[in-house]
Every structure is written in structure tokens, then in C-alpha cells.
Amino acid sequence: MKNLLDFTLEELQSWMKENGESAFRAKQIFSWIYNEVWNYDDMKNIPNSLKHKLKDNFYIGIPKIEEVYESSLDGTKKMLLRFNDGNIIESVIMQYKHGNSICISTQVGCRMGCKFCASTLGGRVRDLTCGEILSQVIIGKKICGDRISNIVLMGSGEPLDNFDNVMKFLKIVNADYGLNIGQRHITLSTCGIVPKIIELADKEMSITLAISLHAFSDEKRKEIMPIANKYSITEILDACRYYIDKTGRRITFEYSLVSGVNDGKEDARSLAKILKGMLCHVNLIPVNEIKENTLKRPSKKVIEEFEEILKSNGIEVTVRREMGADINAACGQLRKSYIESAK
Numbered sequence: 001m002k003n004l005l006d007f008t009l010e011e012l013q014s015w016m017k018e019n020g021e022s023a024f025r026a027k028q029i030f031s032w033i034y035n036e037v038w039n040y041d042d043m044k045n046i047p048n049s050l051k052h053k054l055k056d057n058f059y060i061g062i063p064k065i066e067e068v069y070e071s072s073l074d075g076t077k078k079m080l081l082r083f084n085d086g087n088i089i090e091s092v093i094m095q096y097k098h099g100n101s102i103c104i105s106t107q108v109g110c111r112m113g114c115k116f117c118a119s120t121l122g123g124r125v126r127d128l129t130c131g132e133i134l135s136q137v138i139i140g141k142k143i144c145g146d147r148i149s150n151i152v153l154m155g156s157g158e159p160l161d162n163f164d165n166v167m168k169f170l171k172i173v174n175a176d177y178g179l180n181i182g183q184r185h186i187t188l189s190t191c192g193i194v195p196k197i198i199e200l201a202d203k204e205m206s207i208t209l210a211i212s213l214h215a216f217s218d219e220k221r222k223e224i225m226p227i228a229n230k231y232s233i234t235e236i237l238d239a240c241r242y243y244i245d246k247t248g249r250r251i252t253f254e255y256s257l258v259s260g261v262n263d264g265k266e267d268a269r270s271l272a273k274i275l276k277g278m279l280c281h282v283n284l285i286p287v288n289e290i291k292e293n294t295l296k297r298p299s300k301k302v303i304e305e306f307e308e309i310l311k312s313n314g315i316e317v318t319v320r321r322e323m324g325a326d327i328n329a330a331c332g333q334l335r336k337s338y339i340e341s342a343k
């Protein structure tokens with residue numbers, strides 16, 4: 001049995017033709033699925049003979065909603081979703097004035113080992129298929145009862161470590177038979193796998209690339225991100241310039257501020273220096289304090305000073321607003337505490 005959500009329109013059309021059906025049925029079936037009809041018997045314009053064939057060959061891989069936690073502070077909703085094989089992942093829906101955003105996972109766990117991240121504590125369990133990545137957006141739409149207008153690939157997993165599935169997901173989610181979400185409304189966040197950034201640039205899409213930078217020097221970066229042992233900041237910035245050349249898109253640099261580690265004034269000046277002249281934007285993220293490590297969040301004053309130094313050096317910067325602080329909304333935290341409490 002195959003997951004229908006893993007299919008592009010062209011692939012399903014081919015299957016229809018190979019199985020003696022009209023190709024236009026593929027679009028009808030997707031139209032039902034993307035409008036939240038997940039039972040073949042409810043697909044009114046599909047003949048019974050085809051429904052039987054579909055039942056014999058495909059399942060519609062919508063995961064089970066294990067839990068939905070809603071923040072009483074800002075309405076952020078965190079979903080725990082369970083796939084057929086029992087693996088649980090998490091996705092977060094954030095409601096802003098300009099529309100609904102969803103932060104989705106691309107792998108069960110992650111093997112990148114970033115010190116500040118709960119998703120990596122149990123390593124990478126497996127990649128998600130493109131249909132499993134897509135199903136998070138489909139369920140998110142159902143849960144918020146409204147269109148999802150922005151997607152960020154910033155949940156559990158390193159998207160560029162699951163490249164082919166993520167590329168196929170981007171194609172389907174953007175298609176008019178799919179969820180029709182424009183590439184400009186999609187952000188892919190990576191810890192900096194240089195050859196894959198170049199491969200992504202060569203696809204010339206208009207998605208936003210976000211780099212988890214978190215330090216301005218290789219030495220400092222190695223302290224918190226093992227990937228820094230493989231690719232230097234210079235190599236990452238060169239790959240980013242290539243991405244900008246190919247796509248014309250501004251790069252976002254994510255910088256987690258950790259008290260006493262990378263939040264000093266000198267750190268801010270050094271960061272401004274390496275980014276000077278680049279079409280970019282810095283997103284400062286006061287670190288989430290998780291119980292598994294001792295990283296501390298800087299004071300408000302320190303955060304403001306850091307922001308000011310970047311601004312005065314001509315770097316565009318914002319401080320990320322904390323969403324869902326009361327529901328463990330940071331990457332990987334909820335899945336982990338849920339699995340632990342179920343043991």
C-alpha cells in the first residue's frame with residue numbers, strides 16, 4: 001500500500017492511465033483530499049470501481065492527532081501527530097494578524113546535535129516522506145479552520161538532510177492542485193549543509209533560506225553546533241551569496257542569544273562585520289531554557305544592546321517574539337516530554 005500524499009499529480013495521472021482509468025480522476029481525488037475528505041466512500045464524483053482500486057492500492061496518510069495544546073497567552077497551537085509506525089512528531093500553528101503560519105518537522109528526531117535543541121537528544125530516528133511532511137499542513141489547516149498562509153520548515157529535523165522528500169513536498173504544497181501556497185511564503189531553515197545549500201540555489205526557487213548561524217566565529221560555533229566542524233562560516237556565507245545570486249532572495253540568519261556565550265557587545269560587532277554588505281536579515285532568538293542543559297537566556301537589556309549594535313552597523317534585525325511559551329513550543333521539547341511521560 002502506498003500513501004497517496006506521496007504522489008504528485010503527474011505521478012497519480014500516470015497510475016490512472018496504467019490502470020485503465022482517465023487521467024482527470026487524479027485531480028478530482030486530490031481536490032477531495034486537500035479539502036479534508038479522507039474517506040474514499042465520501043468522494044462523490046469518483047465511480048465505485050475506481051474507489052475499490054484506490055482502496056486496494058493506496059491509503060491517505062493523515063496522521064492521528066495525539067494531542068493539541070493551545071497557549072493561553074497567544075493562541076499558539078502545538079500538535080503532536082502519530083504516524084502509522086507509531087512515531088510521533090510535532091508541528092506548531094501560530095496565528096498572526098496577517099494569517100496563519102505553521103512550523104513543521106521534516107524528520108523524526110535529528111542527527112545534527114545542536115546543543116540548544118531538544119529534537120536532537122535522541123538522534124535521528126528516520127526521515128519523513130514528502131506526504132508525511134505535507135500531512136502536517138493539511139491537518140494544521142483543519143485544526144485552525146482556515147487557510148495556512150505561511151510555512152516554516154523549522155521543526156524537528158534538518159530539512160537539507162532529507163533533501164529529496166523536502167523538494168517534492170515544496171513542489172506539491174506550491175501546486176494549484178495541492179495547497180497552493182506560494183514559495184515566497186515558505187521558509188526553509190538549515191544548520192548550514194553547504195553542498196545542499198548550493199543544490200537548493202540551483203533549483204532557483206523563491207523560498208526564503210534561513211541559516212541557523214548562532215555564532216560569528218568557527219570556534220564559538222563549534223561549541224554549540226557540531227556541523228561547524230564540517231563547514232566553516234566562510235563557506236556558509238559563500239554558499240549564501242550564491243543563493244542570493246541565483247534567487248534574488250534575502251537570507252535570514254538565525255542567531256540564538258545565549259547568556260555569557262555569544263551575547264556580548266564584541267560578539268554583536270563581530271557578527272555585523274561578517275554580514276556587512278550582504279542582502280540579509282538577522283533574527284535574534286533569546287534561547288529557550290530547556291531542562292536538559294544549562295543554557296541561559298540573556299536579560300532584556302543585553303538583548304536590546306545587541307540589537308542596537310547590529311542596527312547601527314546597517315544590519316536589518318528583529319528579535320523573535322516568543323510564541324507558546326506556556327506549552328513547550330520550542331523545537332522538539334513537547335515531543336520529548338510527551339514520550340517520556342508515556343514511558
Ligand code: SF4
Binds near residue numbers: 112156158212
Ligand atoms: S536545531 Fe535543527 S538542525 Fe540543529 S539539532 Fe535541532 S532540529 Fe537538528
